[in-house]
Amino acid sequence: MKLQGSIQINEVGLRDGLQLEDRILSVEQKIKLVDALIDANVKTIEFGSFVHPKLVPQMKNSRELYELISEKHQDVDFIALIPNLKGVILAAEVGVQRVNTVLSASNTHNLQNVRKTKRQSLEEFLRIKEYCEEKEILLDCSIATTFGCPFEGDIHEEVIFSIIESVIQAGVNVITLADTTGMANPKQVYDLSKNVLEKWPNQPFNLHFHNTRGMGLANVLGGIQAGISSFDASLGGLGGCPFAPGATGNICTEDVVHMLEEMQLKTDISLDNLLEASKMLRSILDHELPGQILKSGKSSRLYPVPAI
Numbered sequence: 007m008k009l010q011g012s013i014q015i016n017e018v019g020l021r022d023g024l025q026l027e028d029r030i031l032s033v034e035q036k037i038k039l040v041d042a043l044i045d046a047n048v049k050t051i052e053f054g055s056f057v058h059p060k061l062v063p064q065m066k067n068s069r070e071l072y073e074l075i076s077e078k079h080q081d082v083d084f085i086a087l088i089p090n091l092k093g094v095i096l097a098a099e100v101g102v103q104r105v106n107t108v109l110s111a112s113n114t115h116n117l118q119n120v121r122k123t124k125r126q127s128l129e130e131f132l133r134i135k136e137y138c139e140e141k142e143i144l145l146d147c148s149i150a151t152t153f154g155c156p157f158e159g160d161i162h163e164e165v166i167f168s169i170i171e172s173v174i175q176a177g178v179n180v181i182t183l184a185d186t187t188g189m190a191n192p193k194q195v196y197d198l199s200k201n202v203l204e205k206w207p208n209q210p211f212n213l214h215f216h217n218t219r220g221m222g223l224a225n226v227l228g229g230i231q232a233g234i235s236s237f238d239a240s241l242g243g244l245g246g247c248p249f250a251p252g253a254t255g256n257i258c259t260e261d262v263v264h265m266l267e268e269m270q271l272k273t274d275i276s277l278d279n280l281l282e283a284s285k286m287l288r289s290i291l292d293h294e295l296p297g298q299i300l301k302s303g304k305s306s307r308l309y310p311v312p313a314i
């Protein structure tokens with residue numbers, strides 16, 4: 007197997023991970039988690055979203071959180087998820103410098119998620135882009151349900167290509183191909199990633215997987231083999247999507263980093279410190295997390311031979 011280079015990991019636990027948790031974390035608890043992630047040398051963190059607090063109560067302290075963490079950690083890329091123009095305006099008020107907006111490849115999922123048709127969402131994207139340009143904010147775009155929609159099934163590759171083309175034309179920083187409900191399989195990820203990289207070799211792409219059906223890490227490998235070097239992951243494997251039936255956790259950050267390290271791929275992240283951060287998350291939430299390495303330990307861990 008030919009694998010080389012380094013892999014970028016973007017932590018999305020504070021946003022995608024926490025949004026379905028019943029326990030609302032305080033700003034102080036979130037800051038502790040951010041500090042622990044940064045101790046592990048995580049450099050890109052999606053810290054929250056600027057959505058209506060009634061829709062996602064967990065995100066209502068995103069503004070306060072950003073003010074404190076951005077002041078403290080100036081060398082870290084903090085990304086806010088914004089569903090619309092209003093969201094980016096709120097984010098800009100506190101000085102957020104990088105935002106991520108979501109379009110769904112499936113019209114039905116888009117209506118459920120942001121209550122807009124795909125066309126309306128693309129029009130909104132143009133307005134967001136214009137605003138970001140004026141305010142010098144970097145704009146990323148996630149394409150949800152790229153690898154399948156729980157309502158519509160398979161999404162044709164041409165549909166994905168046409169959305170990618172539209173956002174590139176408008177101007178975009180990173181495009182994330184998101185497997186919102188964990189339907190992707192490694193061959194599909196490899197094929198689509200390869201085709202996309204061939205078509206747009208200069209556009210940065212990132213992949214976002216959920217481990218709903220246990221294919222999360224295999225999908226990462228599929229993406230790496232096709233030449234993708236950037237992935238979202240969530241501490242402890244926390245996460246879900248309120249509008250995706252049965253969607254479970256994101257791929258787990260420490261499990262991904264462990265796998266990559268074992269395969270001699272660089273991430274610059276300290277796995278031991280990441281495990282400490284995950285432990286902290288487990289104790290804050292007071293429940294078990296889906297991640298494996300926190301439970302089983304690293305595969306390099308050796309045990310004393312039991313007496314016969």
Ligand code: ZN
Pocket residue numbers: 022184185186214216245246247256
């Ligand atoms: Zn997600």
